[in-house]
Amino acid sequence: MAKVALITGITGQDGAYLAEFLLDKGYEVHGIKRRSSLFNTDRIDHLYQDPHESDRRFILHHGDLTDSTCLIRIIQQVQPDEIYNLAAQSHVAVSFEEPEYTANSDALGTLRVLEAIRILGMEQTTRFYQASTSELYGKVQATPQDETTPFYPRSPYAVAKLYAYWIVVNYREAYGMYACNGILFNHESPVRGETFVTRKITRALARIKLGLQERLYLGNLDAKRDWGHARDYVEMQWLMLQQETPDDYVIATGEQHSVRDFVDAAARELGMRIEWRGEGVDEQGFDEKGRCIVSVDPRYFRPTEVETLLGDASKAKRELGWEPRIRFDELVAEMVREDLRSAERDELVRDHGYRTLSRHE
Ligand code: NDP
Numbered sequence: 001m002a003k004v005a006l007i008t009g010i011t012g013q014d015g016a017y018l019a020e021f022l023l024d025k026g027y028e029v030h031g032i033k034r035r036s037s038l039f040n041t042d043r044i045d046h047l048y049q050d051p052h053e054s055d056r057r058f059i060l061h062h063g064d065l066t067d068s069t070c071l072i073r074i075i076q077q078v079q080p081d082e083i084y085n086l087a088a089q090s091h092v093a094v095s096f097e098e099p100e101y102t103a104n105s106d107a108l109g110t111l112r113v114l115e116a117i118r119i120l121g122m123e124q125t126t127r128f129y130q131a132s133t134s135e136l137y138g139k140v141q142a143t144p145q146d147e148t149t150p151f152y153p154r155s156p157y158a159v160a161k162l163y164a165y166w167i168v169v170n171y172r173e174a175y176g177m178y179a180c181n182g183i184l185f186n187h188e189s190p191v192r193g194e195t196f197v198t199r200k201i202t203r204a205l206a207r208i209k210l211g212l213q214e215r216l217y218l219g220n221l222d223a224k225r226d227w228g229h230a231r232d233y234v235e236m237q238w239l240m241l242q243q244e245t246p247d248d249y250v251i252a253t254g255e256q257h258s259v260r261d262f263v264d265a266a267a268r269e270l271g272m273r274i275e276w277r278g279e280g281v282d283e284q285g286f287d288e289k290g291r292c293i294v295s296v297d298p299r300y301f302r303p304t305e306v307e308t309l310l311g312d313a314s315k316a317k318r319e320l321g322w323e324p325r326i327r328f329d330e331l332v333a334e335m336v337r338e339d340l341r342s343a344e345r346d347e348l349v350r351d352h353g354y355r356t357l358s359r360h361e
């Protein structure tokens with residue numbers, strides 16, 4: 001019998017990679033998607049199976065982490081062996097603007113899924129993965145960060161995720177559930193949301209290169225992150241649920257770059273070179289023709305910032321035999337390549353326009 005997995009947040013970056021990974025492993029994959037006024041399944045459309053097909057292995061359910069009734073119903077219906085809780089309002093800056101909603105979906109949403117498992121009496125049969133985050137370290141107390149580093153969250157998002165982290169630990173200890181936290185450091189890909197800094201950079205520079213956009217506005221250029229590739233990291237999410245005993249693991253590359261470094265690396269991929277002038281809010285990046293193509297805009301500063309994150313994934317390497325395969329330069333190259341391709345399509349439309357042939361033409 002194929003194993004059954006349920007993924008919350010299946011329409012997101014990680015959800016899409018994880019669904020693909022589990023289908024390759026022979027799983028029957030169920031996902032929860034939110035109702036939306038526009039299609040929100042771009043990242044998983046290639047996996048879609050028509051509901052009229054027999055023996056489908058990829059099945060979507062409407063639901064929301066803020067609605068416990070639907071969570072109980074879906075979990076009862078699906079009877080999953082494994083639940084991957086990836087759904088979240090995942091944007092740190094947005095969490096300052098929507099703190100209550102962020103707490104509801106990210107903190108209480110996690111509790112709702114755990115309670116649904118308990119209410120249905122599935123504590124001993126369903127394994128649970130929680131998408132925890134390096135944002136828990138916030139104002140870092142030690143470098144590099146591992147599973148023993150104290151947390152100091154710096155945003156409503158991180159505070160909500162702190163609750164989720166501890167409720168997972170509590171349910172594991174209180175009810176003997178197989179529940180794990182993956183403390184994942186930033187991971188990116190060509191399908192990363194367009195408002196996260198890496199994708200914002202690769203998309204904008206590709207468009208600037210083709211003359212579709214003049215300038216890229218960014219916030220804190222000095223922020224440092226440990227950036228990995230989402231494709232690498234979803235394998236870890238699965239591995240964590242295949243062990244004898246549940247535990248929490250840091251997942252990271254152990255390599256750190258600043259936002260400015262990321263801009264430079266993406267520009268290099270595009271055959272551009274950026275010269276930085278000025279400091280702080282006056283810092284600007286100029287291309288080889290002397291055009292200002294990057295500016296700092298304080299609107300992207302956060303009320304409290306996480307300045308630096310660097311992970312130590314030794315425990316995952318030691319106990320799970322996991323190591324990241326895709327390095328920083330490869331990640332940047334792949335993201336730039338995909339965004340250039342999509343900018344080229346926009347360029348074609350700009351230069352040649354398009355028209356639909358009427359039946360009478
Ligand atoms: P995305 O923002 O790409 O995806 C988030 C997913 O959650 C989307 O499918 C979204 O649906 C869904 N979602 C949001 N709110 C709700 C809700 N109330 N009910 C149901 N679904 C909801 O995030 P990532 O894929 O990048 O990240 C996956 C998880 O991992 C998140 O929990 C994130 O906080 C965490 N994380 C991410 C890291 C990263 O670097 N990517 C690092 C560490 C942790 P929709 O498509 O409709 O918006």
Ligand code: GDR
Nearest residue numbers: 090092133134135185186195196197198218219220223300
């Ligand atoms: P982060 O990712 O906050 O680390 O959270 P993001 O890419 O948004 O920011 C990284 C750093 O870049 C700085 N920055 C900017 N960020 C954005 N979004 N836009 C800008 O214009 C900009 N300019 C500079 C930020 O200030 C920050 O320091 C991500 C999310 O995926 C979380 O869900 C996840 O938990 C963590 O990674 C680990």
